[in-house]
Amino acid sequence: MNRHLKRALELAIVPLAAAIVFIEQTLIKYLNVAMVAVARWPPIAKLEGWLVRLPPYAALCAFLAPSILILPIKLIALWFAAMGHYTFALGTLIVGKMLGTAVLARLYRILRPTLMTIVWFAKADTWFFYWRDQAYAFVKSLPAWTRITTLVQQLRTRMAELVSGLLAR
Template sequence: MKRHLKHALELAFIPIAAAVVFVEEVLLRYLGLAMAALARWPPVAWVEGWLRQLPPWAAVLAFAAPSLLVLPVKLSAVWFAYHHRYGLSLASVIVGKMLATALVARLYRVLHPSLEKLSWFVRAETWLFGWRDRIYGFVRALPAWQKAVALIRQLRFWVRGLVSAVWSR
């Protein structure tokens, strides 16, 4: 019985974990590029410079602030759902999550030197990233993941060939 339960849980967990790993890799990569481009804008660069000078306790507060900034987006999703606008509700949750993810990732990058002065932060970071890396390793070792990666590589190669053929005309 335990083996069947374990197999059922794996069947339920694997697609979810693979989707999370894929979305996180793609989302963090492109949102990181967008946020780095935005950071070149002088007002944003000034704010980032100011954030880099914060003491560790203030850096923790600045790092936690996006959680409060996303609250209105979540409330708007509830409002849309209450008014039977489920598409807008879902869109506001997705856009809010993307913006919060981009902001937190950028803040992590900017505030990390201050945050790593806190021993509890370093312990939590080590534990979290170790856990994440084990899950990523498990998902990346799956044959389905490896086949999907190979298929994406072939598709990219095909698209590059198609684009270069069109541009060479």
């Protein structure tokens, strides 16, 4: 590829791709921690125990259910937007998306062994994560990613120093 074109694409796409990768990885990390804590609540633990024992296609239905359950949240966001409350609409969409992601990630984690017994699901799962990992590797190999990662690490270090300095007083 022409090096000037490659540089132009890097400047245009990398910040967006890096932001998406960073936000996705951060959200998944913290949402998983939150969902593990929620899963300790006895009724949720009992529900998860029941879900693990489902047959493959029932597990698939349980896995897809959050997509349907989030629909009312999207309708509420649409209603807020129609009423001119765009901040509420955006907030509702963000909360709904985070809630849906958290539940879906938890369901994936507990139902994956059962879901992988469905041949087409196993193929789709392998294909999806292969391409996702390829995209992540590409973004992480770019010099802009290294610069952004370094800046984020410096910011974290400064924040930690600031917080520890405030707590030491």
